[in-house]
Structure formats: C-alpha cells, structure tokens
Amino acid sequence: MVATNDTTVLIFGASGDLTSRKLIPALFRLSQQQYLSVRSPVIGVARRPKSHDEFRTEMREKVQARLGLDKFDAAAWDVFANQLFYQQLDLTDASEYAMLKTSVQAIESQVGAGNDASRIVYLATTPDLIAPAVEGLDVSGMIPPRESKSILRVVVEKPFGRDLKSAQELTLTLSRHLQESQIYRIDHYLGKETVQNILLFRFGNAIFEPLLNRNHVDHIQITVAEELGMEGARGGYYDTSGAMRDVLQNHVLQLLCLIAMDPPSLFQAREIRDEKMKVLQALRPGVSGPIENWAIRAQYTAGLVDGQPTLGYREEDRVNPNSNRETYVAMRVALDNWRWAGVPFFLRTGKRLPKQMTEIAIQFKNPPLNLFSTVECDGDLCDLVETRPNTLILRIQPQEAISLRFSTKRPGMNYQVQPVSMDFEYGAHFTAQLPEAYERLLLDVMRGDSTLFTRSDELEAAWRFVTPVLESWESSSAAPDFYPAATWGPRSADQLISETKACWRAPK
Numbered sequence: 102m103v104a105t106n107d108t109t110v111l112i113f114g115a116s117g118d119l120t121s122r123k124l125i126p127a128l129f130r131l132s133q134q135q136y137l138s139v140r141s142p143v144i145g146v147a148r149r150p151k152s153h154d155e156f157r158t159e160m161r162e163k164v165q166a167r168l169g170l171d172k173f174d175a176a177a178w179d180v181f182a183n184q185l186f187y188q189q190l191d192l193t194d195a196s197e198y199a200m201l202k203t204s205v206q207a208i209e210s211q212v213g214a215g216n217d218a219s220r221i222v223y224l225a226t227t228p229d230l231i232a233p234a235v236e237g238l239d240v241s242g243m244i245p246p247r248e249s250k251s252i253l254r255v256v257v258e259k260p261f262g263r264d265l266k267s268a269q270e271l272t273l274t275l276s277r278h279l280q281e282s283q284i285y286r287i288d289h290y291l292g293k294e295t296v297q298n299i300l301l302f303r304f305g306n307a308i309f310e311p312l313l314n315r316n317h318v319d320h321i322q323i324t325v326a327e328e329l330g331m332e333g334a335r336g337g338y339y340d341t342s343g344a345m346r347d348v349l350q351n352h353v354l355q356l357l358c359l360i361a362m363d364p365p366s367l368f369q370a371r372e373i374r375d376e377k378m379k380v381l382q383a384l385r386p387g388v389s390g391p392i393e394n395w396a397i398r399a400q401y402t403a404g405l406v407d408g409q410p411t412l413g414y415r416e417e418d419r420v421n422p423n424s425n426r427e428t429y430v431a432m433r434v435a436l437d438n439w440r441w442a443g444v445p446f447f448l449r450t451g452k453r454l455p456k457q458m459t460e461i462a463i464q465f466k467n468p469p470l471n472l473f474s475t476v477e478c479d480g481d482l483c484d485l486v487e488t489r490p491n492t493l494i495l496r497i498q499p500q501e502a503i504s505l506r507f508s509t510k511r512p513g514m515n516y517q518v519q520p521v522s523m524d525f526e527y528g529a530h531f532t533a534q535l536p537e538a539y540e541r542l543l544l545d546v547m548r549g550d551s552t553l554f555t556r557s558d559e560l561e562a563a564w565r566f567v568t569p570v571l572e573s574w575e576s577s578s579a580a581p582d583f584y585p586a587a588t589w590g591p592r593s594a595d596q597l598i599s600e601t602k603a604c605w606r607a608p609k
C-alpha cells in the first residue's frame with residue numbers, strides 16, 4: 102500500500118462530535134493502513150486553548166471508547182499520535198490566521214513534510230463559520246494562487262444551506278475565495294462501499310443495464326429508514342432541519358442519481374457528475390396537482406421500540422412541543438427523460454421506523470401473460486399461485502447485499518409459483534471489513550479525486566426541486582401526518598404508492 106503524498110490535514114471545529122466520532126477514527130485507520138504518510142500532520146483547530154498532548158489524550162480516549170479496548174491498537178495509535186497536533190484559533194477573527202499559518206509551517210517542518218506539501222482544510226464547523234473561515238484563510242495567504250504548485254483543498258460538510266437561496270449564497274461566498282476544483286462537498290453516503298458499487302454493478306456487468314429503463318421497470322423504491330430518534334442533543338439541530346433537509350435532499354437524491362443516471366463516457370469526476378446532473382435536471386413531481394398529491398410529511402408519536410416505550414417527537418429533548426417538523430418524508434417523483442419516462446420513483450426516509458435499512462428496490466414489470474394464474478388455490482399456498490414481479494434489491498446497509506427475486510415452480514404435482522431469492526452478501530464473500538465512508542472520502546480528498554463529492558450545480562438542482570415543497574410545508578399551519586414510533590410511516594404514504602397498485606417494501 103502506498104501512502105499519499107505528504108498532506109497536512111487541518112480540522113476546523115476539532116472539539117465537535119464529528120471530529121472524534123468520524124474524522125480522527127478515519128484518519129487513524131488510514132494511518133494504520135499506511136495511506137496516511139507519517140509526514141502528514143493532522144492539526145485540530147478550535148477556539149479553546151489546549152496543548153498538543155491534551156488533544157492527543159482526548160482523541161485517544163474517544164477513539165478507544167468507540168472501538169472498544171480489544172479492537173484498539175495502542176502501538177498503531179502511538180505512531181499516529183506523533184502526527185496529531187492542536188492549534189487554538191478563533192475562526193471568526195481574521196487577524197489570527199497569520200499565526201495559524203506560521204504554526205502550520207512550523208509543524209510541517211517538524212514532521213519533515215516536503216516544501217510542496219498539499220494542505221486540506223476540513224470545515225467540521227457550524228454553517229455560520231464557513232464564510233469567516235475561508236475569508237481568514239484567504240487573508241492570511243493560505244489559499245495558493247491559481248498558478249501556484251501548492252495545493253489547498255477545502256472540505257465542506259452539510260448542511261449546504263437550508264434552501265435554494267441560501268445554498269446559492271454559500272456557493273457565492275466560497276467562490277469568492279476558492280475555485281470549484283478546490284471545494285469538496287461531502288455527502289458521506291457517496292463514500293459507502295455499497296453506494297460506490299451501484300455504478301460498478303450497473304456498468305461493470307452487461308446483463309442488468311439493458312433492463313433498467315421504462316420498457317422493463319415497473320417502479321423503483323429508495324428507502325433510507327432509521328430506527329433511531331433524537332438521541333443525545335440531536336433534537337435541537339433536527340427541529341430546524343427535518344427529514345427533507347437532513348436526508349432526502351442529499352443522501353436520497355444522490356442514490357436516485359446513481360441508480361438512474363446514464364453511463365458516463367469516462368469514469369472520471371466530471372463525466373460522472375455531468376450524468377448525475379442530468380438526472381436532477383429531469384426530476385419532476387410524480388403526479389400533477391398540489392404538492393400533497395406527491396409529497397407526504399409525517400412525524401413520529403410515542404410508541405414501543407423493542408417492547409420499551411419511547412417518546413413522541415414533540416416530547417424529545419430540545420424539540421418545540423408544538424413542532425410541525427417532519428421526521429418522515431415520502432415522495433412520488435418522475436424523471437422526464439428518454440430512459441425513465443412514465444416510471445414512478447418512490448422515495449422515503451424517516452426516523453423511528455421499525456429498523457435501520459437503506460436500500461434501492463427495482464421492481465420489474467409482470468410477465469406479459471400470466472400462464473399460471475389458473476392453478477387452483479391450495480390451502481395456505483393461496484398466495485403462491487400467481488407469479489410475482491421480479492425485484493432487484495441493492496441493500497446499502499446493514500447486511501449489505503444484492504438480491505434478485507424471481508419465481509420458480511414449487512416442487513410438486515401442480516404449477517405452484519414460489520418466489521425465491523438469489524443473494525450476494527458482502528459479509529459472505531469478502532472477509533475484509535468494509536471501509537468506513539469517511540476513510541474513503543478523506544483519502545479521495547488527499548488524492549484530489551472529487552468523483553464522490555457533490556458539485557455546486559448538483560447541489561443547486563437538488564435544492565431547486567425540494568425548496569417549493571419545504572416552503573409549502575413551512576408556510577402552512579396544518580400539522581403533518583403522524584405515525585407511531587417503530588411503524589413504517591403514515592397511512593398517507595401507503596396511499597401515495599398504492600395508486601400505482603404497488604406497496605412499500607417492509608422487510609422483517
């Protein structure tokens with residue numbers, strides 16, 4: 102394995118949850134696998150004063166607690182800790198960035214990084230600190246001029262705005278200081294191994310792709326279901342966000358792009374993102390008429406999770422007791438293009454659903470003639486006498502898998518149709534642990550590969566589609582629909598899909 106070139110990683114917002122929960126563990130794993138050169142310092146930057154050693158100890162405790170003592174490799178951590186540093190900085194004070202630059206240079210020469218080392222600034226901050234941070238970097242001369250050999254890449258975390266207008270403003274702010282090629286907008290879903298496999302599965306095999314179009318597909322369901330509710334202090338953030346901004350606008354629409362896009366002419370960032378962009382440009386409401394006809398919002402009420410009573414959303418910590426914020430969204434959308442015209446896409450995401458499950462299910466059309474429908478019904482096998490449509494399921498998580506459902510003859514003297522499944526399970530085929538999304542994405546930033554990051558036009562197209570829905574919900578005093586915790590959402594979502602004679606998948 103080859104370490105990337107020397108790269109200095111600066112994490113702005115180093116005292117936040119994301120740093121200890123995702124970024125440091127991912128960088129530690131990259132270091133263990135020798136993807137992170139020992140001459141690549143990782144510098145946590147935050148407002149509180151702290152020594153390098155205090156930061157190292159704090160990160161070690163958190164990573165160790167996360168991994169468990171038995172899985173924590175202390176010797177490997179000691180190697181990694183040598184390249185871990187801390188710098189105090191008030192991100193809002195532009196005058197402090199000159200001092201940051203001097204400290205970074207001193208650390209780089211301490212670890213022996215080459216003169217042409219590249220730098221990454223990871224903005225793991227709240228959105229209001231993004232503009233001061235890029236301004237400060239610019240003022241201090243840390244953003245190299247276009248013609249320079251030095252490299253600075255800036256990673257931005259979601260939320261990228263909260264509607265079309267604020268997203269455009271953010272893009273403008275960033276573009277005043279950075280070129281688009283220096284900006285890496287993270288959607289961690291794109292770093293998941295199984296999400297990357299969607300493109301390989303589609304375009305690395307010849308037999309599936311010819312079927313993925315309006316001639317053969319009845320409809321497609323994309324589900325991002327979560328069992329969790331508002332754990333920790335999440336309610337405060339979530340009550341200003343909701344399921345649409347938190348998951349549908351980004352993760353779900355990215356999955357839609359990957360399953361619906363045309364093959365790119367080259368497997369490269371620009372060509373892939375161009376094809377995704379075409380999907381977003383073709384995105385339309387699934388039926389005409391008012392928004393309620395194709396977009397449902399709902400909120401969970403109290404329920405029983407594993408036999409234990411749980412709170413309703415409005416009773417959760419830091420949530421407004423009268424909140425109308427949606428914890429569930431279901432939508433019927435369409436793609437107005439040659440490949441998908443007339444094929445409904447059903448999208449849904451929600452908190453406090455019966456289980457965690459992210460999947461894309463492609464349901465094919467029924468055979469043109471049901472030769473077996475006249476077979477006599479036989480007791481408890483009544484439901485087996487008709488062929489069921491084929492379904493191809495890409496299970497993103499957990500129990501990552503790809504399954505194809507098809508009908509077979511149930512052994513016996515009659516023609517009884519039995520649906521069966523052909524399964525490929527990652528766990529059964531690959532012994533290596535699947536890399537964490539952030540490992541892959543951080544490595545890609547170091548390599549300068551922006552394929553798995555969202556471009557500004559994609560972002561705007563996604564906001565352009567969901568903003569009118571959000572505006573309609575937020576300007577209405579009507580309450581959302583409700584669903585008890587640990588159920589698969591409101592009845593209105595069932596009606597949304599049943600109009601096409603389909604139903605949501607609800608795996609056990």
Ligand code: BG6
Nearest residue numbers: 259289290327347348352459498
């Ligand atoms: C995040 C959302 O982007 O994605 C969270 O902010 C959500 O609310 C999470 O829980 C889901 O990601 P994953 O990887 O757990 O499916």
